[in-house]
Amino acid sequence: MIVTNRIVFRPVQPADYLQLYTIESDPTTAMTWRYRGNLPDISEYEPALWQQTQQIMVVQSRATGEVLGYVQLHDIDLRAGHGWFSLYAGPEHRGSGIVMEGAMAFCEWVFTNWPIRWLYAHSFEHNVHAFESAVRRGITERLGVLHERMMVDGELTDVHVIGMRRDNWMDSAMRRRFNDLRARQGNVL
Amino acid sequence: MSNDHAAAPADAGAEPGDPPADQPLGSWRLVSPADVPFVYHLVAQVDPRWWRFSRHGLEPSQVLQTAAGISAGALVSTAEGEPVACALLADAGASGTGMFEYYALPHPVAEGLARHFAPQLLAAAFNGAPIRRLYYERFSGDADVLGEAAAAFQLEVTFPEFALINGTYEGRTTSVLTPESFARWQTEASA
Numbered sequence: 001m002i003v004t005n006r007i008v009f010r011p012v013q014p015a016d017y018l019q020l021y022t023i024e025s026d027p028t029t030a031m032t033w034r035y036r037g038n039l040p041d042i043s044e045y046e047p048a049l050w051q052q053t054q055q056i057m058v059v060q061s062r063a064t065g066e067v068l069g070y071v072q073l074h075d076i077d078l079r080a081g082h083g084w085f086s087l088y089a090g091p092e093h094r095g096s097g098i099v100m101e102g103a104m105a106f107c108e109w110v111f112t113n114w115p116i117r118w119l120y121a122h123s124f125e126h127n128v129h130a131f132e133s134a135v136r137r138g139i140t141e142r143l144g145v146l147h148e149r150m151m152v153d154g155e156l157t158d159v160h161v162i163g164m165r166r167d168n169w170m171d172s173a174m175r176r177r178f179n180d181l182r183a184r185q186g187n188v189l
Numbered sequence: 190m191s192n193d194h195a196a197a198p199a200d201a202g203a204e205p206g207d208p209p210a211d212q213p214l215g216s217w218r219l220v221s222p223a224d225v226p227f228v229y230h231l232v233a234q235v236d237p238r239w240w241r242f243s244r245h246g247l248e249p250s251q252v253l254q255t256a257a258g259i260s261a262g263a264l265v266s267t268a269e270g271e272p273v274a275c276a277l278l279a280d281a282g283a284s285g286t287g288m289f290e291y292y293a294l295p296h297p298v299a300e301g302l303a304r305h306f307a308p309q310l311l312a313a314a315f316n317g318a319p320i321r322r323l324y325y326e327r328f329s330g331d332a333d334v335l336g337e338a339a340a341a342f343q344l345e346v347t348f349p350e351f352a353l354i355n356g357t358y359e360g361r362t363t364s365v366l367t368p369e370s371f372a373r374w375q376t377e378a379s380a
Contacts, residue, residue, distance in 0.1 A: 079245070
């Protein structure tokens with residue numbers, strides 16, 4: 001668990017599933033990598049949510065208790081030392097600082113709790129802008145584009161492959177600032 | 190489906206191990222369940238390069254379970270009928286994509302035969318399934334089994350330092366072949 005003044009980053013609980021389902025039911029989220037528009041019925045949601053998934057962490061507001069989004073760690077390959085992640089946020093929180101804080105909490109958590117050298121993410125063309133800031137800061141790298149990889153909503157869509165190197169996160173100024181701020185706030189447990 | 194050849198065409202771009210034009214060649218045929226022991230042998234011989242199988246180690250039931258998810262495959266054999274290479278079509282899905290995985294036993298004759306038959310196997314993959322984009326992944330240190338057909342592929346993704354192989358982290362690339370780019374390559378290669 002990671003705590004800041006604004007968020008709690010913690011493992012998902014069954015009581016969170018309905019909120020996660022609501023986030024994923026948003027039309028703009030339903031067209032992301034995982035379900036590609038085929039979100040299962042709520043009765044089949046739990047096994048679908050955990051398919052190929054090692055861990056799910058939620059980003060919760062400390063002020064309201066609302067689950068703002070979640071991060072899925074999936075397809076871990078311990079022999080190679082890498083895994084994949086998917087990040088989901090409620091539409092009203094996308095692009096906000098609080099989601100960025102959740103993303104930083106995820107980086108800190110995953111690289112200090114899993115023996116992973118690289119994290120990868122797939123992103124459809126219409127979502128790849130979410131990684132721009134991290135690419136500019138050298139936290140993430142563009143590894144390539146799978147052109148016309150998927151059929152989404154009847155149209156062929158490019159899939160970008162984003163990579164995050166453990167050493168880049170551990171040595172980053174962003175990480176230092178994140179943890180310094182947590183320490184000053186008294187939020188380092 | 191199979192394809193026997195009496196002799197290889199003259200190949201100006203031949204590499205060591207490629208079959209000489211005046212010697213009998215091998216053949217290829219579709220994989221059958223009876224070929225599973227050879228596939229396991231091949232995976233073990235190139236371990237851990239055939240990552241689909243080796244990523245979890247080589248516990249046989251795990252390898253069999255992985256093999257069960259394969260759409261189709263072909264075996265390359267010498268003129269004497271000894272299998273030396275295997276190509277598999279995996280992850281063929283609704284989006285019209287598939288993964289072409291192709292490995293040869295680690296010796297020059299096997300790799301040469303693999304290169305020789307690569308164009309035919311790629312053609313068979315497109316003929317046998319409605320694939321609009323065929324992906325091929327390889328480690329930087331993998332043996333060349335595509336030969337000149339590699340020129341028809343476009344590089345799309347590079348994963349640096351993907352996995353540890355013999356003490357060194359090797360990168361892994363994903364390249365793609367479309368029916369159109371393959372047809373263009375075939376036309377140019379035969380010109």
